[in-house]
Structure formats: structure tokens, C-alpha cells
Amino acid sequence: MTIDLASIEMDPPLRAQVLVEALPYIRNFRGKRIVIKLGGSAMIQESLKKNFAEDIALLTFIGVKPIIVHGGGPQIGELLKKLGIESRFVKGLRVTDEETMDVVEMVLVAKVNKDVVSMINNLGGNAVGLSGRDGRLIKAKKAQPARLADKDEDLGLVGEVERINPELIAALESHGFVPVIAPVGAGPQEKPYNINADTAAGALSAALGAEKFVLLTDVPGVLDLEKNLISSLSEDEAEEFIRNGVASGGMIPKIRCCLSALRGGVPKAHIIDGRVPHALLLELLTDQGIGTEIVRDNPPGM
Numbered sequence: 001m002t003i004d005l006a007s008i009e010m011d012p013p014l015r016a017q018v019l020v021e022a023l024p025y026i027r028n029f030r031g032k033r034i035v036i037k038l039g040g041s042a043m044i045q046e047s048l049k050k051n052f053a054e055d056i057a058l059l060t061f062i063g064v065k066p067i068i069v070h071g072g073g074p075q076i077g078e079l080l081k082k083l084g085i086e087s088r089f090v091k092g093l094r095v096t097d098e099e100t101m102d103v104v105e106m107v108l109v110a111k112v113n114k115d116v117v118s119m120i121n122n123l124g125g126n127a128v129g130l131s132g133r134d135g136r137l138i139k140a141k142k143a144q145p146a147r148l149a150d151k152d153e154d155l156g157l158v159g160e161v162e163r164i165n166p167e168l169i170a171a172l173e174s175h176g177f178v179p180v181i182a183p184v185g186a187g188p189q190e191k192p193y194n195i196n197a198d199t200a201a202g203a204l205s206a207a208l209g210a211e212k213f214v215l216l217t218d219v220p221g222v223l224d225l226e227k228n229l230i231s232s233l234s235e236d237e238a239e240e241f242i243r244n245g246v247a248s249g250g251m252i253p254k255i256r257c258c259l260s261a262l263r264g265g266v267p268k269a270h271i272i273d274g275r276v277p278h279a280l281l282l283e284l285l286t287d288q289g290i291g292t293e294i295v296r297d298n299p300p301g302m
């Protein structure tokens with residue numbers, strides 16, 4: 001039975017029904033890892049941050065092991081602007097010289113990461129902030145130059161994930177801590193490298209054997225040309241959305257990282273609207289899927 005959540009305020013039996021509806025999901029996710037990518041734009045409004053922290057606290061209390069990876073593009077752009085440092089993007093990636101990398105690391109690791117940790121801990125959670133450089137969690141290599149019309153453009157300290165070392169995550173989980181990860185990797189000579197948060201989260205979800213990979217963003221999900229929400233996409237259909245240009249800008253790394261998570265063994269990836277209060281709980285614990293799910297073309301066992 002699908003429940004109209006808008007009517008719950010009015011009707012106590014329906015409230016109970018919602019809790020009962022959650023039962024099979026709780027049973028299924030108990031003890032499993034779920035990697036959650038929190039988009040910079042889904043972090044701006046205070047009430048939504050609180051809802052998100054409540055969702056994480058609730059998931060932890062029912063035995064789910066959430067692992068959070070956050071972005072922070074808008075926050076980085078703001079500080080660079082204040083410091084008078086120019087922001088330049090090539091194909092959606094920030095060209096990162098040493099001075100920009102200092103700012104990226106300061107904002108992501110010192111500010112945004114600690115804000116996410118505090119908002120979870122304020123609600124009784126037990127979050128610990130990390131960057132990919134801690135415990136060599138994310139080993140990065142330099143990203144290929146971006147191919148532009150007439151030349152290759154070097155992106156500086158932009159990284160791709162070379163390897164994930166999951167031991168640190170397991171150690172934190174075994175003591176009941178929720179890892180909150182800033183997408184900065186340890187590159188050559190242990191130098192910091194700036195990694196797209198979606199890409200880092202997708203690689204982590206595969207390496208950690210996550211049951212699900214959920215991306216919270218600022219749109220209802222993947223939209224078609226008429227701006228209608230696509231509720232389910234196969235791998236082939238998702239590839240086609242990138243090829244034919246329906247997915248552009250920030251949606252491209254998002255779909256790509258879902259595809260690489262599926263290929264790395266994650267059963268399902270979801271792109272959902274972080275502006276919807278309690279989007280995470282609605283997606284994980286109710287029959288009412290929101291957003292877009294991206295599923296394998298050939299699920300195992302078929």
C-alpha cells in the first residue's frame with residue numbers, strides 16, 4: 001500500500017502504517033553501509049540541515065551504517081571571491097592552482113566538514129570528520145588535462161581516485177562513529193588534490209561494498225528535455241542521457257559516478273532532491289521512492 005504522506009498529520013492509524021511500512025526496509029538495511037553524497041546546494045537552508053542530521057541520527061539508531069561525503073562548491077567560490085582569487089572552470093571542473101587548493105582545503109576540511117559533523121552531533125549522532133588524506137583514505141592521481149576545441153587544458157591539482165583504503169572507515173564504524181568525508185585526496189608526494197565530491201562518493205560506495213548510493217542535490221532528480229522527472233534509468237539509458245546532452249553541467253559527474261558505483265557492485269544508486277524535508281528517510285524507509293533511481297542493466301541472478 002502506498003501512503004499519502006500529506007494526510008499523516010490528520011490520521012493516527014496512517015502514522016502507525018508509516019512505521020510498519022518501514023519495517024522491511026529497516027530489516028534489509030540493518031548493518032549495511034549506505035554512502036550519501038550531500039551536495040553543497042542542499043546544505044544552504046538551516047531547517048534542511050537539521051532534517052538531514054535527524055535522518056542520519058535515526059538511520060544510525062536503527063543499525064544502518066551511513067558514510068557521508070559532502071561537496072562545497074558554493075562555499076569555496078564565496079571565499080575565493082572574498083580573497084580576490086579568480087574562479088575558473090573547464091567542463092565543470094575547477095582549475096586548481098596551489099593558492100586555490102589552499103582555499104579548497106580550508107573550506108572543505110576545516111569549515112564545511114566540521115559544520116556537517118556538528119549538525120549531526122547536535123542531534124545525538126556520533127560523527128567524525130575526515131578528509132581523503134587522513135589514513136590515506138583516498139589516494140588520488142592527477143586528472144587528465146581537459147580536451148578543449150583547440151588545445152589540452154591542464155587542470156592543476158584536480159585529482160581522480162586511484163585507490164580507496166577502507167580500513168579507517170571500518171575502524172570508525174566498529175566504534176559506532178559516522179564518517180563524514182571531505183573530497184580532498186592524497187596525491188603524489190602526499191600533496192592535497194581536489195576531487196569532485198560525486199566522483200569521490202561513487203568510488204567510496206563501490207570500495208566499501210555499499211548497499212546503496214544516494215546523492216542529495218538541488219533538483220528533483222534527472223529531468224528530461226521537458227523537465228519531467230525520470231523515476232528510473234537503466235545503465236544504457238543513463239549513458240544515452242549524457243551522450244545526447246539531456247544531462248549537462250553538474251549532472252554529468254553525478255550520472256557517471258552512479259554508473260561507476262553500479263559497475264563496482266553497488267545494487268542501486270539514487271539521485272534525489274535534498275530540498276525536500278527528510279528526503280533521505282522518504283527514499284530509504286518508505287514505499288514512496290522519490291527522485292531518480294539508476295539500476296543495473298543485468299542485475300546479478302537474472
Ligand SMILES: Nc1ncnc2c1ncn2[C@@H]1O[C@H](COP(=O)(O)OP(=O)(O)OP(=O)(O)O)[C@@H](O)[C@H]1O
Binds near residue numbers: 216218251
Ligand atoms: N538533465 C538534468 N536533470 C537535472 N539536473 C540537470 C540536468 N542537466 C543538468 N542539470 C544540472 O545539474 C545540477 C546539479 O549538479 P550540481 O553540481 O550543481 O549540484 P551538487 O552536485 O548537488 O552540489 P555540489 O557540486 O556543490 O556538491 C542541477 O542544479 C541542474 O542545473
Ligand SMILES: [Mg+2]
Binds near residue numbers: 071198250
Ligand atoms: Mg556537483
